[in-house]
Amino acid sequence: MLALIAGRGSLSATVAAEQDVPPLVTSLLGNAPDRLVVDITFRIEQLGSFLDKLTNRGVREVCFCGTITRPAIDPSMIDARTMPLVPVLAGAVASGEDSALRAVLSIFEDAGFAVRGADELAPSLLPAAGVLTKTPVPKGVADQLALAAPVLALQGKKDVGQACVIRGNEVIAQEDTRGTDAMLADMSEAYTRPEMGGGDPLNFAVDLMGEALDGMTDWLSGPITKARATAKGGVLFKAPKPDQDRRVDLPTIGLGTAMRAAEAGLDGIVIAAGGVMVLDRAQVVAILDEMGMYLWVH
Structure with a gap:
C-alpha cells in the first residue's frame, strides 16, 4: 500500500x-x-x-x-x-x-x-520537451540560459534555491529559501482587486479562477496591464539542483508561478526537461497564452 x-x-x-x-x-x-x-x-x-x-x-x-x-x-x-x-x-x-x-x-x-x-x-507531471504555449521562444533565449548554470550550481551548493531570472545578459534575481513565487513577487507590485479589501491577491485570484479560469478578465485588466506594458522582459529559468534527490523536492511550477511571472513583466518561463513538474498544466498554459508569454521545456 x-x-x-x-x-x-x-x-x-x-x-x-x-x-x-x-x-x-x-x-x-x-x-x-x-x-x-x-x-x-x-x-x-x-x-x-x-x-x-x-x-x-x-x-x-x-x-x-x-x-x-x-x-x-x-x-x-x-x-x-x-x-x-x-x-x-x-x-x-x-x-x-x-x-x-x-x-x-x-x-x-x-x-x-x-x-x-x-x-x-504521476509521470504526466513532467511535460515532454518543447514549447507548450502559442507564443514562440524568441531567438537568443537559449544563449541566455548559459548564464543560469553557474548560478544554479551555487544555489545548490548553498541549498537555497532552484530558479533565477535572466534579463538580457544578466541574472537579475535568484531564488532563496522563500521559494520561486516569493522571488517573482519581489519583482512586481502587488495586485489588489478593489472589492477584495486587501488580503492575498494570488490566493484570491487562484480561488476565483477555478477550472474555468473565472476572473481572468479582472486579473488581466488590473494593474498587471501597466506592469506588463512597462516591464523590460526577462525569463524565469527553473531546474533541479545539482545532485538533486528526485524522490523529494523536485522543482515544481504551477498557477502561482505563471501569475507571478506575468505580474513581474517577464516574457516567459523555461524549465529543465525531465526535471521540473508542472501542476495544473492546462491552466498554466492558458494564463501564459493570454499574456503572450511562452513556456519552454528545454
Whole structure:
C-alpha cells in the first residue's frame, strides 16, 4: 500500500488521482494538502508512533509531496517510540533543506518503507520537451540560459534555491529559501482587486479562477496591464539542483508561478526537461497564452 506524506498545495491531490488504488493520505500537523481528505495527521514528536501506524495499515511505500513548514520540536511532546530518533530529528531541523530531507528519508527507509518520487507515481507531471504555449521562444533565449548554470550550481551548493531570472545578459534575481513565487513577487507590485479589501491577491485570484479560469478578465485588466506594458522582459529559468534527490523536492511550477511571472513583466518561463513538474498544466498554459508569454521545456 502507498501512503502520501502530503504537504500544502495541490501536488498530493494530483498524485493521488493518478493511482489505481487510493493511497493513504497523511499530513504533518499544520500542513494539510489541498483537495484531499487526510486520513492520519501526525506530529514530528510522535514520528516513531506514526511509522508504526503506517506499518499496521499495511503501508510499504511512501511518497513525499507538497510543501511543509519545518517544525520546531517540543521536547515535552516526544513519545517513547520517537525518543531513539531524536538525534536524527534534531540534526534535521537544525540543518539545511537537503540535509534535513536526507535525514527524514533515512528514517523512513530504515523503518522498511520504499520512497517513491511524485514524478514516478504521476509521470504526466513532467511535460515532454518543447514549447507548450502559442507564443514562440524568441531567438537568443537559449544563449541566455548559459548564464543560469553557474548560478544554479551555487544555489545548490548553498541549498537555497532552484530558479533565477535572466534579463538580457544578466541574472537579475535568484531564488532563496522563500521559494520561486516569493522571488517573482519581489519583482512586481502587488495586485489588489478593489472589492477584495486587501488580503492575498494570488490566493484570491487562484480561488476565483477555478477550472474555468473565472476572473481572468479582472486579473488581466488590473494593474498587471501597466506592469506588463512597462516591464523590460526577462525569463524565469527553473531546474533541479545539482545532485538533486528526485524522490523529494523536485522543482515544481504551477498557477502561482505563471501569475507571478506575468505580474513581474517577464516574457516567459523555461524549465529543465525531465526535471521540473508542472501542476495544473492546462491552466498554466492558458494564463501564459493570454499574456503572450511562452513556456519552454528545454
